[in-house]
Amino acid sequence: MSKLEIFSPLYRFLPEVSVPKRHIPFKEKITWSAVILSIYFALSQIPLYGVSEKVMDWLSGFRVVLAGNSGTILTLGIGPIVTAGIIMQLLVGSDILDLDLTTHKGKEIFQGTQKLLAIFLCFFEAFAMAKGENMAQGAMLLIVTIQMAIGGILVMIMDEVVTKWGFGSGISLFIAGRVSAQVLWKAFSFLPSETSPDQLIGAVPAFIKSFINGNPEWTRPGLLPGMDQVFFTVVVFLIIVYIESIRVEIPLSYGKFKGIRGRYPIKFIYASNIPMILTVAMFSNIKLMAHILNTRGITWLGTFDSRGNAVSGIVDYIQPPYSLYALSQEPFKALVYLIMVVLLCIFFAVLWIELTQMGPEAVAKKTGEIGNADPWIQKGSKSSEESSFQIHTTGYGDGWSSCRIDSCCGKLYRCSGNRHRNLINCGHPV
């Protein structure tokens, strides 16, 4: 059925966390999530054996989304898993790989191949980083590569434990864990900065210090967090909490059981943070590729300074500006970044919604099929004869790292349903 079936003998070697056979109580779910998050934090603090000096972080700038920690066992973070996901989604979405994801066989092949690809990418990315950064020589190079690759595979396993035995997805948990820790650290740390020892790391203590000295500083140059970043973090957080809760609830009623009503909620941010994760993962791969090419003297994708920040070429444009100061220095770069992110997010959101059968046509079909339901809008809310409802997935882009709003695609569909039929017909985008 598919070219991918040649890989199926390898599936039996893939590690897999078993699916719980019983209902997992709330307390147990919390425990699993907490245990995994603690282990994740612990592992992301253990430095790689065999690497002595501090290495440049190839993925700096993307850590917000990719998680992980440079120079530790978890250097790769969720990079390989997400990259494997993108590749599979693009291949299946563009029909290059002919897979029927509605069948058990199709799902198994998809899942198996995605995992194989992720494991391959763990080793590939680990080797590229170890070799390109000259982390070690000879046999030690192999040991460092294996440590990083195993770290990547462990992230995969931990993600499975959380997804199957805990709450939500492990990937989201790792991202949220890291971001929460960073927000607290950068806002409230009393420790002096490594790069400029007379400055405190935390924005709030630094502001209080400057205020006491009689010269309050709202922004700070360089990468040190300032009060402007604290302000935007709070503002963006509040906006997202509000927007996340916006939803349209489509009332449904059933032909079979009179009087029974259901609701189908459609979130304003329909695709959630997914397009943003995919976009950042794609950028990080471009950056990774640029680093690999750099070590071979090829610089058309761009060049980097000693700290791993891009200074020229395409890669210079896929880095978000880190502060208002950076934004005021290079507004054009920020604009290009903004446009690219918005366009890519729209692309990934549309692709993802179609692939996961969350599109208006698929949803309308599913709504019609399950329980022989007869979905229609309640009388009076729309024209009564040919009632219609809208799957209104809206979207907007996002900005720079200090004001990162998860984005999603903008599409307005109008589906028209006739309550005398079981299946509703879906129209085209309005």
Add this chain to the structure above:
Amino acid sequence: MAKGKTRKEGALPPTGAGLIRYFDEETKGIKMSPYIAVGLCIATGVIVVLLHVLR
């Protein structure tokens, strides 16, 4: 009975953070309990820390 159906409709596809995943499907891979998984993670951490200490 009908209520159960109502709830089912709201179910989203099996995804997590941008990845289409079918974790509820049983595959042929090497099965491990979550305890083993946690053990593997801790063991890896301990081994690397020991390597640092013993050097």
